[in-house]
Amino acid sequence: MTAEATTATAGGREQVAAETVGRTNPGDRRAAVISHIVLVLWSIVVLLPLLWAFVSSFKTTNEILGSPFTLPASLNFANYSSAWDTAGIGTSFFNTVVVVGCSLVLVMVLGAMCAYVLARFQFWGNRAIYYLMLAGLTFPVFLAIVPLFFILRSLNLLNTLQGLITVYVAFALPFTVFFLFAFFKALPEEIYEAAQLDGAGEWRTFFQVMLPMARPGMASVAIFNFLGLWNQFLLPVALNTDPAKYVLSQGMASFASQAGYSVDYGALFAAVVITVLPVLIVYVIFQRQLQGSVAQGTSR
Amino acid sequence: MTFDRISFMVVFLGVPLALFLVFVISPFLQALYYAMTDWTGFSPNFNFVGFDNYVKLAQDDIFRRSVFNSVLLAVVVPFATIVIALLFASLVTVAGGASGGIRGLKGSSFYRIVSFFPYTVPAIVIGIIWAQVYDPQAGLLNGILTAVGLERFKSFAWLGEVATAMPASMFVMVWALVGFYTVLFVAAIKGVPAEIYEAARLDGAGRIRTIWSVTLPLIRDNVQTAWIYLGIAALDAFVWMQALNPFGGPNNSTLVMPQELFNTAFGKGQFGYATAMGVVLAIVTLLFAAAVFLGFRLAGGRDSGSRL
Numbered sequence: 001m002t003a004e005a006t007t008a009t010a011g012g013r014e015q016v017a018a019e020t021v022g023r024t025n026p027g028d029r030r031a032a033v034i035s036h037i038v039l040v041l042w043s044i045v046v047l048l049p050l051l052w053a054f055v056s057s058f059k060t061t062n063e064i065l066g067s068p069f070t071l072p073a074s075l076n077f078a079n080y081s082s083a084w085d086t087a088g089i090g091t092s093f094f095n096t097v098v099v100v101g102c103s104l105v106l107v108m109v110l111g112a113m114c115a116y117v118l119a120r121f122q123f124w125g126n127r128a129i130y131y132l133m134l135a136g137l138t139f140p141v142f143l144a145i146v147p148l149f150f151i152l153r154s155l156n157l158l159n160t161l162q163g164l165i166t167v168y169v170a171f172a173l174p175f176t177v178f179f180l181f182a183f184f185k186a187l188p189e190e191i192y193e194a195a196q197l198d199g200a201g202e203w204r205t206f207f208q209v210m211l212p213m214a215r216p217g218m219a220s221v222a223i224f225n226f227l228g229l230w231n232q233f234l235l236p237v238a239l240n241t242d243p244a245k246y247v248l249s250q251g252m253a254s255f256a257s258q259a260g261y262s263v264d265y266g267a268l269f270a271a272v273v274i275t276v277l278p279v280l281i282v283y284v285i286f287q288r289q290l291q292g293s294v295a296q297g298t299s300r
Numbered sequence: 301m302t303f304d305r306i307s308f309m310v311v312f313l314g315v316p317l318a319l320f321l322v323f324v325i326s327p328f329l330q331a332l333y334y335a336m337t338d339w340t341g342f343s344p345n346f347n348f349v350g351f352d353n354y355v356k357l358a359q360d361d362i363f364r365r366s367v368f369n370s371v372l373l374a375v376v377v378p379f380a381t382i383v384i385a386l387l388f389a390s391l392v393t394v395a396g397g398a399s400g401g402i403r404g405l406k407g408s409s410f411y412r413i414v415s416f417f418p419y420t421v422p423a424i425v426i427g428i429i430w431a432q433v434y435d436p437q438a439g440l441l442n443g444i445l446t447a448v449g450l451e452r453f454k455s456f457a458w459l460g461e462v463a464t465a466m467p468a469s470m471f472v473m474v475w476a477l478v479g480f481y482t483v484l485f486v487a488a489i490k491g492v493p494a495e496i497y498e499a500a501r502l503d504g505a506g507r508i509r510t511i512w513s514v515t516l517p518l519i520r521d522n523v524q525t526a527w528i529y530l531g532i533a534a535l536d537a538f539v540w541m542q543a544l545n546p547f548g549g550p551n552n553s554t555l556v557m558p559q560e561l562f563n564t565a566f567g568k569g570q571f572g573y574a575t576a577m578g579v580v581l582a583i584v585t586l587l588f589a590a591a592v593f594l595g596f597r598l599a600g601g602r603d604s605g606s607r608l
Contacts, residue, residue, distance in 0.1 A: 031507060032405060032406075035391040035392075035405050036405070036407075038387075038388075038391060039388065039391060039392070039405075039411040042388065042411075042415060042478075043410075043411060043414045043415065045475070046414055046415055046417055046418060046475070046479070047414060047417070048440070049429050049430065049433050049440065050417065050421075050429070052433070052440045053429050053432070056432075064438055065437065065438045066438075067438075067443065068438055068439060068440045068442075068443035068444075069443055069447070110315060110316040110319070111316065113311070113312040113313075113315075113316060114312065114313060114316035114317065116312065117309065117312045117313045118313075121309075123309075129313075129317065132320075132325060133320070135325075135328075136320065136324045136325065136328075138585070138586070138589070139328055139582050139585070140532070140535070140536065140558075140578070140581050140582055140585050142536070142538075142557075142558050142561055142562075142578050142581050142582075143327075143328055143331050143575075143578035143579065143581065143582045144324065144327035144328050144331060144578075145327075145561075145562075145565070145578070146327075146331065146334060146565050146571050146574055146575045146578065147326070147327035147328075147330035147331050147334060147575070148323065148327040149565075149566075151322070151323065151326070151327060166319070166323060167323055169319060170319045170320055170322070170323035170324050171323070171324060173316055173319065173320050173324070174320070174324070177316075201302075201304035201305075201308070202304050202305055202308035202309075203304065203307075203308055206308075206312070227419070227420065230422060231422040231423055231424075231539075233422075233423065233424050233538070233539045233542075234538055234539070234558075234562075237562075238562070238565075238566060248422070249422050249423075249424045249425075249539075252422070252424050252425055252428060253424050253428075253542060253543065256428045256431070256543065257546065265432070265438070268428070268432075269432075272425055272428060272429060275422060275425050276420075276421050276422075276425055279420045279421070280417065280420055280421070283416075283417075283420040284413070287413050287416070290416075291412065291416070291483050291487075294480070294483045294484050294487060
């Protein structure tokens with residue numbers, strides 16, 4: 001049951017120890033009660049705004065302006081259709097899926113390749129590239145945003161999804177390389193040598209031997225990259241100003257600033273739910289892996 | 301050198317590196333140059349003005365205000381987030397009982413899952429939700445406050461008053477960030493051998509004392525990393541502030557550097573001047589990271605003698 005109980009050797013003592021623990025002294029009880037109170041309060045502070053937004057998404061704008069607590073008179077999905085169609089959240093949703101999907105695949109492949117070469121091959125300039133990546137990770141994107149705008153414009157990539165994908169990949173690359181670098185570094189040299197002896201070239205060694213072995217690391221990085229790219233705001237707002245090509249975060253921001261005038265709060269809350277729910281459901285299903293990824297991230 | 305080997309190196313290193321150099325490194329370098337021009341972006345000719353932009357920035361009251369606000373965020377938000385996250389992490393991991401072994405609190409996984417929720421919500425949406433929660437008339441917060449009898453909050457504009465706009469915005473950021481760092485610290489605390497906590501208890505250390513003298517020194521590196529990440533997030537703050545107060549709040553009380561930079565560049569078209577703001581932001585970020593490293597080194601020097 002507890003470390004203390006199991007380390008006791010004599011059976012009798014074990015029982016006594018277990019009993020004392022079972023009876024929990026008043027100090028423990030008080031600490032547990034206080035802990036629960038604090039954590040329950042925080043859970044309420046976290047959940048309440050989310051639940052409130054969810055409930056409000058079914059209310060008419062009049063009901064929303066009436067009182068923050070009343071439940072909707074009827075389960076009204078009109079807000080969802082007006083958010084999806086009229087406010088263009090549907091279009092933004094599809095754009096986001098395309099942009100995030102493509103960027104994620106590309107950055108994982110390119111990041112893994114780059115990390116693998118940096119981690120396992122000695123060549124002139126290896127360290128320099130590594131530190132350049134570190135710099136890319138440290139400096140704020142805001143420093144780059146103005147020149148980036150003009151680079152994209154000169155390449156005719158401004159206001160295109162391809163342009164956005166390219167920039168997403170480039171800016172997610174340093175993090176991906178850093179994280180995977182450690183993984184590839186840790187893979188045993190013998191496996192590489194065995195693959196070479198079996199006649200596999202560099203390409204096959206990577207894709208059929210090394211990459212599959214780095215799968216746990218790849219999964220963690222993919223999760224972080226997905227959330228980071230899904231949440232990305234500055235890059236699309238600055239580099240993709242055509243409303244037909246908006247991604248979700250942008251579409252939400254522009255919808256919220258419009259809602260201030262046309263006051264379709266019901267649809268705004270519906271848009272919030274549309275944006276949040278898919279990721280939240282995926283999180284609840286995979287929360288164990290995700291929290292594991294955070295743990296992994298700290299240990300290196 | 302076989303073809304296999306050469307093609308491998310070219311593709312594996314060349315493609316990612318080219319992308320990185322063109323879209324990340326080159327804009328950073330160009331920024332240093334543009335910051336010394338009076339470029340407005342759309343006319344092809346502009347003048348080299350040296351450090352004039354920086355001199356102008358030093359006299360620009362609105363920009364100075366935004367620097368102050370950003371630095372304030374970088375001081376308060378990481379500190380508050382780390383204190384709360386460490387407290388929660390300690391509560392769910394080692395608060396189980398003072399006698400017996402080290403065990404977590406009952407139901408701790410529920411708390412961990414719930415407190416992590418905000419991390420999965422895009423920051424812009426967090427800002428939008430909270431802007432509605434803070435709404436003077438229809439907002440949840442004033443609804444609750446008036447329901448418990450605090451009538452003076454009937455139509456109090458949390459984001460519209462100079463006194464409350466900044467604290468209310470900070471709270472939103474802390475709300476958004478605490479869950480992630482709680483999980484991070486929980487993982488770090490679980491990596492500490494249980495015997496150390498048992499020894500501390502046998503020596504009669506109380507719970508607060510245990511957090512301060514055992515947990516904190518042992519997960520110092522994690523706290524330092526968290527502090528730097530949080531500071532960088534707080535110096536950005538663009539998304540949250542754009543959602544809560546797109547125009548900088550009452551009397552610019554919540555205007556942050558990135559907002560001012562963005563408006564100067566893409567609103568007013570003063571690209572050279574805006575880029576100089578970016579340089580200042582980068583310098584502040586580096587100074588912040590250096591200060592955290594230095595602070596932890598000094599604190600570490602004092603600690604390590606007394607520890608274990």
